[in-house]
Amino acid sequence: xxxxxxxxxxxxxxxxxxxxxxxxxxxxxxxxxxxxxxxxxxxxxxxxxxxxxxxxxxxxxxxxxxxxxxxxxxxxxxxxxxxxxxxxxxxxxxxxxxxxxxxxxxxxxxxxxxxxxxxxxxxxxxxxxxxxxxxxxxxxxxxxxxxxxxxxxxxxxxxxxxxxxxxxxxxxxxxxxxxxxxxxxxxxxxxxxxxxxxxxxxxxxxxxxxxxxxxxxxxxxxxxxxxxxxxxxxxxxxxxxxxxxxxxxxxxxxx
Amino acid sequence: xxxxxxxxxxxxxxxxxxxxxxxxxxxxxxxxxxxxxxxxxxxxxxxxxxxxxxxxxxxxxxxxxxxxxxxxxxxxxxxxxxxxxxxxxxxxxxxxxxxxxxxxxxxxxxxxxxxxxxxxxxxxxxxxxxxxxxxxxxxxxxxxxxxxxxxxxxxxxxxxxxxxxxxxxxxxxxxxxxxxxxxxxxxxxxxxxxxx
Numbered sequence: 001x002x003x004x005x006x007x008x009x010x011x012x013x014x015x016x017x018x019x020x021x022x023x024x025x026x027x028x029x030x031x032x033x034x035x036x037x038x039x040x041x042x043x044x045x046x047x048x049x050x051x052x053x054x055x056x057x058x059x060x061x062x063x064x065x066x067x068x069x070x071x072x073x074x075x076x077x078x079x080x081x082x083x084x085x086x087x088x089x090x091x092x093x094x095x096x097x098x099x100x101x102x103x104x105x106x107x108x109x110x111x112x113x114x115x116x117x118x119x120x121x122x123x124x125x126x127x128x129x130x131x132x133x134x135x136x137x138x139x140x141x142x143x144x145x146x147x148x149x150x151x152x153x154x155x156x157x158x159x160x161x162x163x164x165x166x167x168x169x170x171x172x173x174x175x176x177x178x179x180x181x182x183x184x185x186x187x188x189x190x191x192x193x194x195x196x197x198x199x200x201x202x203x204x205x206x207x208x209x210x211x212x213x214x215x216x217x218x219x220x221x222x223x224x225x226x227x228x229x230x231x232x233x234x235x236x237x238x239x240x241x242x243x244x245x246x247x248x249x250x251x252x253x254x255x
Numbered sequence: 256x257x258x259x260x261x262x263x264x265x266x267x268x269x270x271x272x273x274x275x276x277x278x279x280x281x282x283x284x285x286x287x288x289x290x291x292x293x294x295x296x297x298x299x300x301x302x303x304x305x306x307x308x309x310x311x312x313x314x315x316x317x318x319x320x321x322x323x324x325x326x327x328x329x330x331x332x333x334x335x336x337x338x339x340x341x342x343x344x345x346x347x348x349x350x351x352x353x354x355x356x357x358x359x360x361x362x363x364x365x366x367x368x369x370x371x372x373x374x375x376x377x378x379x380x381x382x383x384x385x386x387x388x389x390x391x392x393x394x395x396x397x398x399x400x401x402x403x404x405x406x407x408x409x410x411x412x413x414x415x416x417x418x419x420x421x422x423x424x425x426x427x428x429x430x431x432x433x434x435x436x437x438x439x440x441x442x443x444x445x446x447x448x449x450x451x
Contacts, residue, residue: 001373001413002369002371002372002414003371003372003373003393004371005371005372040438043370044372045371050280067269070269070270070273071273072276073270073436074277074435074436074437074438074441074442075395075436075437075438076395076397076433076436085275093267093390094267094269095269096269096270096273097267098267098270098433098436100395120303121303121304121398122368122399123368123370123398123399124267134318169327169369170368170397171370196335196363198363198366199366200366200367200368201366201368201370201371202366222364224366224371225371242396251305254372254393
């Protein structure tokens with residue numbers, strides 16, 4: 001039986017993992033490779049490394065560092081941040097990343113999704129979407145790695161994820177920004193609406209604070225995986241404890 | 256022992272090389288028929304599409320070498336290329352294992368691609384590739400096409416229908432999942448392949 005994935009997200013700034021509240025006020029939580037190894041050993045199903053400043057500062061990420069992570073891990077990982085060309089995406093994959101997540105650059109030029117999917121296959125292309133609740137709807141934001149650069153993209157979230165899927169994305173990570181870092185639970189309503197639209201896997205992001213939040217999002221929104229950062233970085237609970245609990249609740253997890 | 260990892264010019268091969276390195280194997284990435292002929296073990300990895308991969312195999316003149324390479328391990332797309340025919344692009348595979356590759360059927364509660372950790376139901380416990388691997392072990396999958404379970408199926412996995420997740424036939428082996436990304440069970444399977 002396919003297991004629900006537990007995915008620690010490591011926001012990276014200058015090779016260090018950081019975590020802010022609602023994308024602001026970043027604090028340093030540790031070295032990226034060391035944390036990757038810790039999460040691998042704890043039973044993380046997958047890791048996401050997000051270079052939070054690369055997109056906003058218009059630079060691509062550091063491929064040597066991707067290679068170091070690939071060397072250390074025997075579980076899949078995805079890299080994101082500043083991938084604005086097919087060449088950059090292919091370089092990440094060649095250096096050992098399993099997937100690349102495209103966010104702001106895909107909003108600037110949606111054809112980028114089609115182009116990477118054509119060369120590397122849809123399974124390697126994740127569309128990362130930062131979404132905010134505005135006027136009883138959800139809208140996509142971009143350049144969210146930097147407070148000064150953050151802006152509304154003018155796209156409805158549900159329109160954009162459908163378009164991303166049609167263009168060849170193999171997975172959507174929907175980051176519900178209202179929930180990010182505040183640990184009040186995932187946005188089940190928004191994720192359920194997204195799940196009902198999509199035929200590709202959907203990963204929930206933003207809001208994990210308790211073990212029950214994970215159960216709720218798997219049961220309530222039927223997502224394939226749940227991404228979280230602060231609860232793991234701050235050791236609110238461990239991945240083995242979370243998986244044991246989910247298993248008791250009848251959620252299929254890898255143990 | 257020398258291991259040739261066939262580079263068809265697309266996708267994530269670094270993780271396979273790192274996994275072999277962790278096991279202490281002397282592995283080389285190659286697209287030369289002579290290296291395949293000289294190697295003690297040949298691994299055909301692959302992401303991308305069946306059509307592209309088969310055209311690359313022929314463009315690089317690797318077909319004969321792969322047809323006679325033993326032991327041979329196909330991984331993910333490489334596993335699918337071992338079969339007779341793929342629905343993806345309607346191309347003929349290498350035909351080393353009987354059977355066809357078809358598209359997985361999705362459903363509202365079964366997104367496609369089949370992506371994530373799923374279990375191995377071991378059908379042939381004596382298969383040397385599965386030595387020390389527990390029935391029900393989780394391994395990591397990312398794919399849209401799969402081969403139906405058949406006589407060569409050493410382990411199967413269920414996603415809607417059951418498909419062949421480990422195939423074995425006369426020195427030819429295939430894994431639909433990524434052993435290089437499947438934690439301890441994956442490492443055990445690669446180790447078994449190196450020790451055949």
